[in-house]
Amino acid sequence: MNYWEKERKNKTDIQVMVSICGIQDEDPPDAQLLRLDNMLLAEGVCRLEKRGRGGAVAGAGTATPGGCPNDNSIEHSDYRAKLSQIRQIYHSELEKYEQACREFTTHVTNLLQEQSRMRPISPKEIERMVGAIHGKFSAIQMQLKQSTCEAVMTLRSRLLDARRKRRNFSKQATEVLNEYFYSHLNNPYPSEEAKEELARKGGITVSQVSNWFGNKRIRYKKNMGKFQEEATIYMGKTAANTTEVGVPGNHASCLSTPSSGSSGPFLLPSAGEAFLTLRTLTSLQPPPGGGCLQSQESLRHHPTAPRPRVAGSGPPPDLQLRHLLETLAASIPVCLIKFWGYAGKSTA
DNA sequence: GTATATGATTGGGC
DNA sequence: GCCCAATCATATAC
Numbered sequence: 001m002n003y004w005e006k007e008r009k010n011k012t013d014i015q016v017m018v019s020i021c022g023i024q025d026e027d028p029p030d031a032q033l034l035r036l037d038n039m040l041l042a043e044g045v046c047r048l049e050k051r052g053r054g055g056a057v058a059g060a061g062t063a064t065p066g067g068c069p070n071d072n073s074i075e076h077s078d079y080r081a082k083l084s085q086i087r088q089i090y091h092s093e094l095e096k097y098e099q100a101c102r103e104f105t106t107h108v109t110n111l112l113q114e115q116s117r118m119r120p121i122s123p124k125e126i127e128r129m130v131g132a133i134h135g136k137f138s139a140i141q142m143q144l145k146q147s148t149c150e151a152v153m154t155l156r157s158r159l160l161d162a163r164r165k166r167r168n169f170s171k172q173a174t175e176v177l178n179e180y181f182y183s184h185l186n187n188p189y190p191s192e193e194a195k196e197e198l199a200r201k202g203g204i205t206v207s208q209v210s211n212w213f214g215n216k217r218i219r220y221k222k223n224m225g226k227f228q229e230e231a232t233i234y235m236g237k238t239a240a241n242t243t244e245v246g247v248p249g250n251h252a253s254c255l256s257t258p259s260s261g262s263s264g265p266f267l268l269p270s271a272g273e274a275f276l277t278l279r280t281l282t283s284l285q286p287p288p289g290g291g292c293l294q295s296q297e298s299l300r301h302h303p304t305a306p307r308p309r310v311a312g313s314g315p316p317p318d319l320q321l322r323h324l325l326e327t328l329a330a331s332i333p334v335c336l337i338k339f340w341g342y343a344g345k346s347t348a
Numbered sequence: 349g350t351a352t353a354t355g356a357t358t359g360g361g362c
Numbered sequence: 363g364c365c366c367a368a369t370c371a372t373a374t375a376c
Binding site for chain 1: 364365366367368371372373374
């Protein structure tokens with residue numbers, strides 16, 4: 001094999017290797033790589049290898065989707081096990097790629113050095129070739145990272161998705177929420193503070209409280225008959241709490257006012273006050289065109305409901321309350337429903 | 349296995 | 363940003 005043949009072969013070898021790998025002079029997509037790195041770090045697939053990258057959230061691997069604080073560590077064990085598998089595969093593949101990159105670089109460098117005995121090859125040319133190889137392997141690594149990210153996302157959606165991991169609230173949480181709902185049936189829109197307090201009492205998150213009230217309002221409206229019994233139970237329960245202490249307006253079991261505004265007409269912080277107000281509310285003339293409140297806006301800002309203060313002559317407030325409780329207990333839910341507006345909406 | 353209950357998500361309106 | 367309404371996906375009851 002003469003010089004030219006040898007030269008041609010060497011060139012061909014390199015070209016074949018380069019073309020097989022599709023090496024081109026291209027800049028690695030740093031931004032995408034950075035995103036993938038950050039995600040893998042956040043998911044705990046890889047560790048911080050380089051300082052100054054930023055963006056990776058410390059402890060992000062322990063966060064639970066939806067922020068639910070419920071105890072789901074048992075359910076997460078499967079997730080963790082599979083994540084560990086993914087991590088192993090990722091590192092194994094990464095190691096393979098890095099080794100292949102080293103071997104390939106060495107091989108190409110050797111070929112170039114061999115060639116340099118026959119023709120002048122500048123260090124820059126070697127450097128350029130090595131850089132191209134590294135760039136290509138970086139691209140391969142990025143594909144690996146992308147695949148790993150996809151695998152993790154799939155795993156998360158399968159095993160950690162909040163919907164799939166739905167758990168019924170504890171009895172206490174449901175009780176707390178129902179008590180508030182039925183004691184504020186005329187305006188079941190808890191303020192942010194009330195939501196926080198309900199969340200704390202029920203051991204759930206504020207957004208779960210919001211979800212619960214959203215669902216409850218809709219389902220109550222859709223099927224009021226079904227909730228009559230429940231309404232009576234909770235209204236009675238709250239009323240009993242109130243009468244037990246013998247002071248109407250005792251708010252020990254109640255939470256802060258609804259979100260309709262502190263100066264609004266629905267300052268009914270207890271079932272006792274709700275009942276006192278009932279007489280006035282049910283005597284209100286329905287708004288024109290349909291009897292009851294027509295829109296969400298009117299639900300939140302009823303224009304006419306007065307403050308339920310009993311003053312002047314007549315029996316003392318506690319007796320009034322007791323009387324009202326006795327005479328109205330059975331009909332309270334219906335009255336409140338009517339006032340709330342949905343009954344009118346569906347029956348008018 | 350099916351029906352129902354229930355918590356979460358999504359999309360649109362305001 | 364909050365709410366409603368529809369819907370999804372899972373839990374629970376039968």
